[in-house]
Amino acid sequence: MQLKDLLYKIPLLATSGSMETDITNVTMDSRKAGVGSLFIAVRGTVTDGHSFIETAILQGAAAIVCEELPAELHKAVAYVRVQDSAKTMGLVAANFYQQPSQKLKLVGVTGTNGKTSVATLLFRLFRGLGYRCGLLSTVQNQIDDQVIPATHTTPDVITINQLLTQMLENGCTHVFMEVSSHAVVQERIAGLTFAGGIFTNITHDHLDFHKTFDNYIRAKKGFFDQLPATAFALTNVDDKRGLVMLQNTAARKETYSLQTLATFKGKILADSLFGLNMLVDDKEVWFKLIGQFNAYNLLSVYGAAVLLGEDPADVLMLLSGITPPPGRFEQVVSEDKIVGIVDYAHTPDALQNVLETINGLRQADEQIITIVGCGGNRDAAKRPIMADIACRFSNRVILTSDNPRNEDPMAILEQMQAGVSPIDYKKTVTIEDRHEAIERAVSMARPHDIILVAGKGHETYQEIKGVKYDFDDRAVLRNAFAERGNQ
Ligand SMILES: CC(=O)N[C@H]1[C@@H](OP(=O)(O)OP(=O)(O)OC[C@H]2O[C@@H](n3ccc(=O)[nH]c3=O)[C@H](O)[C@@H]2O)O[C@H](CO)[C@@H](O)[C@@H]1O[C@H](C)C(=O)N[C@@H](C)C(=O)N[C@H](CCC(=O)O)C(=O)O
Ligand SMILES: Nc1ncnc2c1ncn2[C@@H]1O[C@H](COP(=O)(O)OP(=O)(O)OP(=O)(O)O)[C@@H](O)[C@H]1O
Ligand SMILES: N[C@H](CCC[C@H](N)C(=O)O)C(=O)O
Numbered sequence: 384m385q386l387k388d389l390l391y392k393i394p395l396l397a398t399s400g401s402m403e404t405d406i407t408n409v410t411m412d413s414r415k416a417g418v419g420s421l422f423i424a425v426r427g428t429v430t431d432g433h434s435f436i437e438t439a440i441l442q443g444a445a446a447i448v449c450e451e452l453p454a455e456l457h458k459a460v461a462y463v464r465v466q467d468s469a470k471t472m473g474l475v476a477a478n479f480y481q482q483p484s485q486k487l488k489l490v491g492v493t494g495t496n497g498k499t500s501v502a503t504l505l506f507r508l509f510r511g512l513g514y515r516c517g518l519l520s521t522v523q524n525q526i527d528d529q530v531i532p533a534t535h536t537t538p539d540v541i542t543i544n545q546l547l548t549q550m551l552e553n554g555c556t557h558v559f560m561e562v563s564s565h566a567v568v569q570e571r572i573a574g575l576t577f578a579g580g581i582f583t584n585i586t587h588d589h590l591d592f593h594k595t596f597d598n599y600i601r602a603k604k605g606f607f608d609q610l611p612a613t614a615f616a617l618t619n620v621d622d623k624r625g626l627v628m629l630q631n632t633a634a635r636k637e638t639y640s641l642q643t644l645a646t647f648k649g650k651i652l653a654d655s656l657f658g659l660n661m662l663v664d665d666k667e668v669w670f671k672l673i674g675q676f677n678a679y680n681l682l683s684v685y686g687a688a689v690l691l692g693e694d695p696a697d698v699l700m701l702l703s704g705i706t707p708p709p710g711r712f713e714q715v716v717s718e719d720k721i722v723g724i725v726d727y728a729h730t731p732d733a734l735q736n737v738l739e740t741i742n743g744l745r746q747a748d749e750q751i752i753t754i755v756g757c758g759g760n761r762d763a764a765k766r767p768i769m770a771d772i773a774c775r776f777s778n779r780v781i782l783t784s785d786n787p788r789n790e791d792p793m794a795i796l797e798q799m800q801a802g803v804s805p806i807d808y809k810k811t812v813t814i815e816d817r818h819e820a821i822e823r824a825v826s827m828a829r830p831h832d833i834i835l836v837a838g839k840g841h842e843t844y845q846e847i848k849g850v851k852y853d854f855d856d857r858a859v860l861r862n863a864f865a866e867r868g869n870q
């Protein structure tokens with residue numbers, strides 16, 4: 384493809400060299416540049432892509448897109464200066480892959496919690512309705528049955544376009560994807576045409592990256608601001624910021640709620656360890672998912688499916704049979720009936736929701752034992768808050784490591800301990816090793832007690848100092864239960 388075709392509809396500030404240069408691939412990473420590449424220099428959080436322009440050219444790059452032209456230009460290379468490289472990257476990627484998002488029904492889900500749950504439920508529902516579908520999620524990417532490992536909640540925009548292209552080639556008609564706040568700010572969704580956007584909720588997270596809660600709200604809202612008039616924007620009006628998301632969107636505004644009037648209205652009739660009984664638009668339905676937060680997720684999925692033109696009765700029938708995604712309120716029960724719950728709650732709000740749900744499901748004097756840690760190189764402000772929440776809603780708490788990444792695990796744990804109020808000291812213990820922490824919880828538990836292992840859900844590794852070691856909360860719990868049975 385020629386450079387000028389890749390730059391179609393993109394505002395350019397300056398050019399040098401031939402716009403008819405043939406381009407064989409597009410990249411924002413000099414390490415992936417080769418003969419005939421277009422290298423786009425993007426300023427990042429760690430380094431500046433502009434300092435790799437020469438490297439990319441040495442490797443054969445035929446053209447450069449940047450915000451600042453280098454002092455010396457190579458004659459054989461074409462240069463283009465733009466206002467915003469990251470945004471241009473999205474538009475170029477869409478042009479290079481010939482706008483795959485316009486040929487599919489692409490629905491994005493944003494919010495602090497529930498993105499994976501909602502996107503995965505939609506994917507499963509639409510496959511049940513007979514469509515071939517794609518999924519881009521934290522847990523994994525999927526093209527119908529084919530699983531492609533995920534590295535991010537929202538991949539970079541080139542990977543997104545590549546995956547959408549493969550999805551199209553495989554006959555997919557619908558794609559459901561998570562839209563993280565990082566992705567909005569870093570323009571990882573630029574150039575994508577969405578058929579719909581869903582907002583779940585917004586609470587404390589990622590302030591290490593966004594700095595203030597207002598910036599974080601603005602990032603999420605940025606997704607709705609860029610939806611086209613042909614799309615729907617479906618928001619949770621029970622969330623304080625639900626309507627803020629829709630303030631400046633061109634899309635059709637739609638709402639869902641468990642508490643007030645909305646386009647899609649739900650009511651919880653009963654919630655137990657076996658599932659939810661709900662009224663959805665006045666029809667009574669049983670679902671296999673548990674907890675009020677899942678009632679919201681189900682309602683948004685129902686609403687989106689109806690807005691995509693599906694029959695409400697078919698949607699409810701299929702949804703009632705759908706199971707939760709891996710690592711979301713996943714139960715592992717011991718032979719002597721200790722209930723283990725592995726859940727990806729890694730934010731204060733998620734942890735509180737899950738613990739409130741568990742407390743609500745408790746029938747007698749079962750103890751709740753919570754094992755929780757906080758990730759390293761991530762928002763530190765949530766650490767004391769999560770420890771406090773764990774204590775307030777549990778009988779015993781074991782503070783342990785999540786993914787320490789490049790931080791000292793004990794330093795993270797000390798920040799968590801600072802949130803434990805003096806009256807709760809006695810119920811907490813700190814065990815740095817997560818394996819040992821889970822084993823200790825199992826040894827403390829009596830039959831029918833509930834052990835919540837929070838924070839890592841589906842993850843099958845633990846990241847310590849740049850190395851990902853095999854680790855699966857569910858497997859460790861299962862083994863600890865088996866050993867208990869042998870004693
Ligand atoms: C903080 C953050 O979001 N970082 C992401 C960002 O990297 P960055 O801005 O740090 O990039 P950088 O290293 O400064 O490099 C700048 C530019 O120079 C280029 N470069 C760099 C080195 C080189 O030799 N040559 C070269 O060309 C890079 O390719 C890049 O284009 O852009 C990269 C490419 O898209 C991402 O891989 C990277 O994700 C890192 C690994 C990450 O951990 N991100 C997390 C925080 C994240 O994005 N999480 C959200 C989910 C959050 C949630 O809602 O729970 C997600 O969507 O996954
Ligand atoms: N609608 C919701 N509201 C509040 N909490 C929720 C909701 N849905 C799920 N949760 C809780 O949040 C946890 C994470 O859910 P999920 O993986 O769906 O969120 P996510 O937004 O994809 O997270 P991430 O930002 O890591 O991608 C769940 O394990 C559950 O504890
Ligand atoms: N998408 C989230 C996942 C956090 C999961 C938790 N286990 C942790 O490692 O902090 C992030 O990258 O911040």
Ligand SMILES: [Mg+2]
Nearest residue numbers: 498499521536
């Ligand atoms: Mg997710």
